[in-house]
Amino acid sequence: MASGTAWRSAARQLPLRLTVGAYFLNSGLAKRDADQATAQRLQQFATATYPFLGKLDAQKFTRLLSTGEIAVATGLLLPVIPATVAGAALTAFSCGTLGLYLRTPGMRQEGSLRPTEQGTALAKDVWMLGAGISLIAEGMTGRRGSADTALGPWRRMLRR
16 A cells, blocks of 8 residues: 555646646647648757757658657656656756757847747746656655555545
């Protein structure tokens, strides 16, 4: 039987994992069947900061981006995935997004971290970094157990 600590940990994670996971799932699915123009636009934007991405076909890049977002969503939405693992995936993805914000010209006001109007869409993704680090911290300080034991509190919460 799962301890009260494990249940409280699962209860604390539930809102964060559901909302961020749903956001990522929607974003990944939306890119899944992107047309050529959308794929090229996404790849060109990313290539300006990460030039190695220019070696990929635009459609392949967009499919990989979509798959990555869906994988992060899966890690967040499936309660059997430990918080540390889900948090690490979210943190890694957010670091890539924030790298775009920090390294792409025109995203920040000159000499500042404050976003320009164009940079706000990326700057707001700093919440992903906070959520990912929170999940990592929760996973490292929370109770560890088997996947079945970890799933127990989630099952009880969903039955109520």
